Amino acid sequence: MKEEIENKPVITKIPTIYGDLWFFGFKFEDEEIVAISNKRKIKNPINLRIHSCCFTSEIFGSLKCDCVQQLNQFMKLMGEDKKNNYLLIYFLNHEGRGIGLLNKLKVYEVQRKLKLDTYEANKYLGFDYDHRNFDKAIYILNYFKIEEITIFSNNPQKVKILKERGFNISIKKFLVRPPSTYALHYLMTKAERGGHFIKEEIRKLIEKNMK
Amino acid sequence: MKEEIENKPVITKIPTIYGDLWFFGFKFEDEEIVAISNKRKIKNPINLRIHSCCFTSEIFGSLKCDCVQQLNQFMKLMGEDKKNNYLLIYFLNHEGRGIGLLNKLKVYEVQRKLKLDTYEANKYLGFDYDHRNFDKAIYILNYFKIEEITIFSNNPQKVKILKERGFNISIKKFLVRPPSTYALHYLMTKAERGGHFIKEEIRKLIEKNMK
Numbered sequence: 508m509k510e511e512i513e514n515k516p517v518i519t520k521i522p523t524i525y526g527d528l529w530f531f532g533f534k535f536e537d538e539e540i541v542a543i544s545n546k547r548k549i550k551n552p553i554n555l556r557i558h559s560c561c562f563t564s565e566i567f568g569s570l571k572c573d574c575v576q577q578l579n580q581f582m583k584l585m586g587e588d589k590k591n592n593y594l595l596i597y598f599l600n601h602e603g604r605g606i607g608l609l610n611k612l613k614v615y616e617v618q619r620k621l622k623l624d625t626y627e628a629n630k631y632l633g634f635d636y637d638h639r640n641f642d643k644a645i646y647i648l649n650y651f652k653i654e655e656i657t658i659f660s661n662n663p664q665k666v667k668i669l670k671e672r673g674f675n676i677s678i679k680k681f682l683v684r685p686p687s688t689y690a691l692h693y694l695m696t697k698a699e700r701g702g703h704f705i706k707e708e709i710r711k712l713i714e715k716n717m718k
Numbered sequence: 719m720k721e722e723i724e725n726k727p728v729i730t731k732i733p734t735i736y737g738d739l740w741f742f743g744f745k746f747e748d749e750e751i752v753a754i755s756n757k758r759k760i761k762n763p764i765n766l767r768i769h770s771c772c773f774t775s776e777i778f779g780s781l782k783c784d785c786v787q788q789l790n791q792f793m794k795l796m797g798e799d800k801k802n803n804y805l806l807i808y809f810l811n812h813e814g815r816g817i818g819l820l821n822k823l824k825v826y827e828v829q830r831k832l833k834l835d836t837y838e839a840n841k842y843l844g845f846d847y848d849h850r851n852f853d854k855a856i857y858i859l860n861y862f863k864i865e866e867i868t869i870f871s872n873n874p875q876k877v878k879i880l881k882e883r884g885f886n887i888s889i890k891k892f893l894v895r896p897p898s899t900y901a902l903h904y905l906m907t908k909a910e911r912g913g914h915f916i917k918e919e920i921r922k923l924i925e926k927n928m929k
Contacts, residue, residue, distance in 0.1 A: 521774060532819060566776050570733045619731065
């Protein structure tokens with residue numbers, strides 16, 4: 508990503524339902540990535556979310572996951588908390604953990620027909636569980652000279668990557684209200700198979716739901 | 719698009735906040751397009767919306783336009799009306815009327831700094847007002863053997879294209895509640911400069927807003 512070091516982001520302020528937010532558009536050779544903040548000047552320490560797009564829930568209202576709830580919750584915090592610095596790094600090309608929207612629809616259909624969980628269905632179709640690469644988030648964090656991060660995430664992989672790159676990391680476990688039983692079971696799968704941090708919280712919600 | 723005639727869409731059913739909906743993912747050489755319906759079997763006559771993605775409003779809550787309201791309103795109708803057939807054709811690569819997200823952010827910044835409207839700002843940056851091409855919507859309509867359409871749109875260009883291709887078209891003017899003064903003025907610009915159908919309705923809303 509050498510050549511992009513020269514590239515400065517496109518910057519503008521947009522009025523949103525969460526308040527006025529600053530948009531930073533980064534152009535990489537193979538994709539565009541948007542970073543959004545409540546502040547024009549991005550400073551340490553920062554509350555960070557690295558978010559992979561999920562058009563099925565964020566645009567089309569799918570109940571199969573909790574992605575849109577996580578995104579909206581973080582943006583709400585960002586808009587409300589005038590004191591602290593927030594940064595959302597939004598990957599526009601990470602649909603279905605990087606396999607793309609059409610492949611994600613294939614995975615959903617396999618899940619539906621064969622009653623598989625998300626890991627099993629990906630495997631059934633020959634996909635790895637996670638095809639994402641977060642290097643460009645590191646680039647963007649470096650661009651903003653970020654060192655101290657509170658990351659809003661339940662994903663141990665993201666924490667590991669940031670720690671390995673030398674960032675000073677605190678973790679904010681991030682349980683939003685799951686929108687459906689589908690999403691609850693999806694979260695439990697991620698907790699059991701992917702080591703996500705909120706297993707106990709999810710277990711309690713599932714128990715409550717079954718009563 | 720000859721070769722794609724052979725391609726069948728990926729099909730699955732997804733539970734959404736609007737009810738269970740059928741997703742049809744079409745793969746073209748240069749892009750993926752999603753069609754969504756309340757029915758598995760797409761039949762004539764059809765209530766149609768051809769929608770260009772607007773991630774700024776649909777994902778990030780921008781108040782500068784009414785795209786997300788139009789999309790949500792159409793999907794709500796689709797979910798509620800069990801009797802009639804609805805089809806949403808969603809172009810994932812049409813951000814900013816086809817110029818892409820980063821260029822759209824540039825246009826917004828020019829609008830903000832120079833107090834230009836959307837047409838003037840696009841021109842200022844050397845973009846045509848509209849870079850979109852709807853040929854793939856025609857392909858999808860033909861794939862589903864659609865002939866009779868009620869189109870939910872205020873855009874005379876979309877109506878013209880469908881009429882020229884021989885579809886039997888009725889128009890459903892589509893005024894959703896604009897989310898902000900920004901959006902109202904954006905709508906008025908589209909009405910005045912692009913001939914959109916709802917000029918009088920918008921004028922009344924602006925007058926009401928100014929009282």
